[in-house]
Amino acid sequence: MSLWMIDVLTWLPQSWQDWILPATTIPVVQNHPSKVQLSRISHVYFDHGDLEAFDRFAKDFGFVQAERKGNSIYYRGYGRDPYVYVASQSLTRRSRFMGTAFVAKDQENFDKALKLPGAVIKDIGEAPGGGQMITFARPNDTFFHVVHGQTERESGTIPTATHDSQGPFNTPLEKPRKGYFQRYHDGPALVHKLGHFGYVCKEFEEELDFYTSNFNFVHSDILSLPQLPHIDVMTFMHLDLGKAYSDHHSFFLQRAPPGTSKTYIHHSSFEVSDFDTQLMGHKHLAKKGWKSVWGVGRHILGSQIFDYWYDSSGFKIEHYADGDVVNEDNATRKEPVGPISVWGPELPKDFGDNKVK
């Protein structure tokens, strides 16, 4: 719905408004031990029309190839997941998002997921780290996966492709970096892990219900239309881990505006270490001829320093750093949709659009 139509709507009596756009409120949800407990987001699957082109993008974006097997390339970051992105050659030449995988807390929760309607078990033993996976086929050709039993990578150090020497930041009042210098060279922003993804979703209520009633997704921020506060249009969700902290959002859902024919992924996002890495990575992707979407800037909800790019197939993909983490003591907040950055370039008008080839 265009903004002028919403403006017109707000002038109409409430009963007319309700008839045209019925109230749709996202209920606040609580986690419960009966739900499948997921411990973290792990990796995404994409079919690309041109796998070799994506492989070039992946290198410039900061992924490291873990393994190439048959039609697929497994890319890793430097975190504990054996891979964070699986790219496959599309057999139809059409590029498609094939879903995100989350890690089950333990065997018991994996078994619980297997009992949910639509669960199909897959052997991923041949992939790096091995393990098992359950796939749920959801409406509009979307997929959701739960993994268990993967061998995790050793992690703990932060490698870099750009930093020669970097000490602490000197501030106006304190200069902890005495006599040594900040030095960098050209290179990609190395990826740590997958952080989040989200859909512009046709079956908004149905899908929200599926994810929040079966899994430990809870809302961090629920957003309504500024002019029509009884219409919720977006939610940022995190995994409830009790007292342990988790990323402010690992999954978001946005109600598809009328006229959207099919659910599509808005973007997927990968963590990098710091602000300098973000800007060095930005420069590197630009130098290699890739197309910037929006960035570098800082978000408000989630606080991340963001940088969005188009990959070789036209999917939006983000580098982020310095995101918020929350726990069970942080209640769900509800607010109107507002500006989405506190600083950064102008928000492009087509930020919400789907440009996948």
Ligand SMILES: *[C@@H]1O[C@H](CO)[C@@H](O)[C@H](O)[C@H]1NC(C)=O
């Ligand atoms: C996508 O979802 C919408 C709304 O549920 C439905 O009308 C449409 O037929 C679906 N399209 C596909 C290709 O599944």
Ligand SMILES: *[C@@H]1O[C@H](CO)[C@@H](O)[C@H](O)[C@H]1NC(C)=O
């Ligand atoms: C989140 O919860 C912690 C612990 O209770 C609290 O200190 C913090 O202020 C909360 N943050 C927000 C934004 O509510």
Ligand SMILES: [Fe+2]
């Ligand atoms: Fe993002």
